[in-house]
Amino acid sequence: xxxxxxxxxxxxxxxxxxxxxxxxxxxxxxxxxxxxxxxxxxxxxxxxxxxxxxxxxxxxxxxxxxxxxxxxxxxxxxxxxxxxxxxxxxxxxxxxxxxxxxxxxxxxxxxxxxxxxxxxxxxxxxxxxxxxxxxxxxxxxxx
Amino acid sequence: xxxxxxxxxxxxxxxxxxxxxxxxxxxxxxxxxxxxxxxxxxxxxxxxxxxxxxxxxxxxxxxxxxxxxxxxxxxxxxxxxxxxxxxxxxxxxxxxxxxxxxxxxxxxxxxxxxxxxxxxxxxxxxxxxxxxxxxxxxxxxxxxxx
Numbered sequence: 001x002x003x004x005x006x007x008x009x010x011x012x013x014x015x016x017x018x019x020x021x022x023x024x025x026x027x028x029x030x031x032x033x034x035x036x037x038x039x040x041x042x043x044x045x046x047x048x049x050x051x052x053x054x055x056x057x058x059x060x061x062x063x064x065x066x067x068x069x070x071x072x073x074x075x076x077x078x079x080x081x082x083x084x085x086x087x088x089x090x091x092x093x094x095x096x097x098x099x100x101x102x103x104x105x106x107x108x109x110x111x112x113x114x115x116x117x118x119x120x121x122x123x124x125x126x127x128x129x130x131x132x133x134x135x136x137x138x139x140x141x142x143x
Numbered sequence: 144x145x146x147x148x149x150x151x152x153x154x155x156x157x158x159x160x161x162x163x164x165x166x167x168x169x170x171x172x173x174x175x176x177x178x179x180x181x182x183x184x185x186x187x188x189x190x191x192x193x194x195x196x197x198x199x200x201x202x203x204x205x206x207x208x209x210x211x212x213x214x215x216x217x218x219x220x221x222x223x224x225x226x227x228x229x230x231x232x233x234x235x236x237x238x239x240x241x242x243x244x245x246x247x248x249x250x251x252x253x254x255x256x257x258x259x260x261x262x263x264x265x266x267x268x269x270x271x272x273x274x275x276x277x278x279x280x281x282x283x284x285x286x287x288x289x
Contacts, residue, residue, distance in 0.1 A: 018204055029205055031212070094206030098150050102201070105148060121153075128211070131151040131196065136285075 003118060005048040006066045010079035013040040014095040017084075038082065043100075044123040045074060047108060051115025061114040073107045097122055097130040105132045149285075151198045151265055152208040156218050158227035161188040162243040165232075186230060191245075192270040193222065193252060196286070199262035209261040221255040245271040249279035257281065 016030035083095040164181040231243035280286030
């Protein structure tokens, strides 16, 4: 099995606020991220697909196709958007790295038709990221 | 949220420390041969990067696996306060009789953080320099990405 990874970057704004909590609890739990005017990040997304190279093309999945899927599913949906207000898939969720990574997994998984989605890593900053795997297949090579 | 997906939260920290690779069980000559430049008796230093990965359910109220401030505080207290601007050989008791290779640094950091109460510690990855890195997942086969 071979893993291939494509990386993209998008910029978006968000804020953390749970309407079921008091203003004070929101501030305590989310700190600076609770600023009602929001703030933004340059997100980096790494998408890894696992599979056997096609004997004719030598490819697991044509990177051109993966690039188009990421453009359609991720860039058009999230780049230069406000994640709280403009991305229906995140409605009602706090747009943390963990939740965005899960949403991205669910958007991408059915679109990967050659090979199989193996790993999604979303960086909110170089020092903070979330990893998403299929349960029971955390280790590369276990499919 | 769902049992079909496994989510991990990863966080990077930095510390600078010196070390010397030297084993009391080996002769001077063997130490020299095995550890080379790293056996210099005066030691040398690195800017280490520590990557901590924890897993668990995402709390629907906060969208988080674990409270980042709590993880930061544990790492600060258990690792950074003890390792940053220190001599690993002289200042960290675990390395009094264990060679402070980055393999052993990974294991020691894992040991210090595995009691994190909010999520499961999956893996410690340490970059000794930008060109080499080491990972340890304890006895957790799921955490091993090999």
